[in-house]
Amino acid sequence: MEKARFKKTPFHFMQYAALKTFCALFGLLPYKTAVWLGRKATGAVRFVMKKRFERSVYDIRRAFPQMTPAEARAVALESWRNMGGILAEFIKLTRMTPEEFKKHCRIIGAEKMLNAQGHTGGIIHIGHFTNWEAFGLAGAIYGVDKAVLAQRVDNPYVDEETNRLRNIFTGRTFYSNNEDKPFFACMRWLKKKKMLGILIDQNAGSSEVWIPFMGRIAAFSPITALLAIKMQVPVFPVRVWREKDGTIVSEVMDPVLPPKEYSMENARQFTKTLVGYYEDWLRANPGSWLWAHNRWKREAEGEAYLKNHPEERV
Structure with missing residues (x-):
């Protein structure tokens, strides 16, 4: 079934051709103009995808009950505009030399990852904030030998192109929705004392743990x-934001050490600790997160499960 889902079709190729044309046109624009236009474009999409946009507003109001309706809509609009900014930045950044790239992106604390590399290795704990893809590119430019765990895009042509660009400055990708389970591939990578980037702030479709997130139960991987x-490796939380001039800044925070004993109870508790970083970043800058994703679509299922398994509530 998964193979059929990712099979190439003529429609997929037409989508890919349109995207390549779009990227080529954006590539001709100056950096700031491309970002401005990208933000305007995805901001306007809210008029086409009204239900999805209203879902974003609803989720924001649930997460921040102190916000007025107008404030929640402003946060949702900034989040949707950010998607276009991400795309434009990604297109432009992958066409730059490392020297040009560093004028637009920088990492604070990169030495923490570099010191772990070759010694302990580690996991990069990042989420869908500001421009997470820019951090992945920046990590490679700063000398981090990293891989990322990502979901495969349904359109295989787009998936191949995204993967090529994501690793254009070196790196590799493991797929979480592949027929081959990624856990052991990730273990082998970490065993080499390298860095592995994982984002767990989107809904987990299976093998989940139920964790409170912004006051509501959500499914986390x-x-x-x-x-x-x-593997007994440290986890490095990474926060990403933009400066007023548009510079994308990533801060590698101090490593978090995992529990010693391998158990699901410890995994749940440690996941809750990691989710706490997402909550802190969200409260600091609500509009920087990907609210278009229906993060709590399994909330009712999670509540029902925890009602029957109260020992797993964390």
Whole structure:
């Protein structure tokens, strides 16, 4: 079934051709003009995808009950505009030399990852904030030998192109929705004392743990916690934001050490600790997160599960 889902079709190729044309046109524009236009374009998409936009507003109001309706809509609009900014930045940044790239992106604390590389290795704990893809590119430019765990895009042509650009400055990708389970591939990578980037702030479709997130139960993948405990490697939270001039800044925070004992209870507790970083970043800058994703679509399922398994509530 998964193979059929990712099979190439003529429609997929037409989508890919349109995207390549779009990227080529954006590539001709000055950096700031491209970002401005990208933000305007995805901001306007809210008029086409009204239900999805209203879902974003609803989720924001649930997460921040102190906000007025107008404030929640402003946060949602900034989040949607950010998607276009991400795309434009990604297109432009992948066409730059490392010297040009560093004028637009920088990393604070990169030495923490570089010191771990070759000694302990580690997991990069990042989320869908500001421009997470820019951090992945920047890590490679700063000398981090990293891989990322990502979901495969349904359109295989787009997926191949995204993967090529994501690793254009070196790196590799493991797929979480591949027919081959990624856990052991990630273990082998970490065993080489390298860095592995994982984002767990989107809904987990299976093998989940139920964790409170911004006041509501959400399904999280425990893979970061399980890998960190199993391999006894540190986890490096990474926060990403933009300066007023548009510079994308990533801060590598101090490493978080996992529990010693490998168990699901420890994995749940450690996942809750990692989710706490997401909550802190969200409260600091609500509009920087990807609210278009229906993060709490399994909330009712999670509440029902925890009602029957109260020992797993964290």
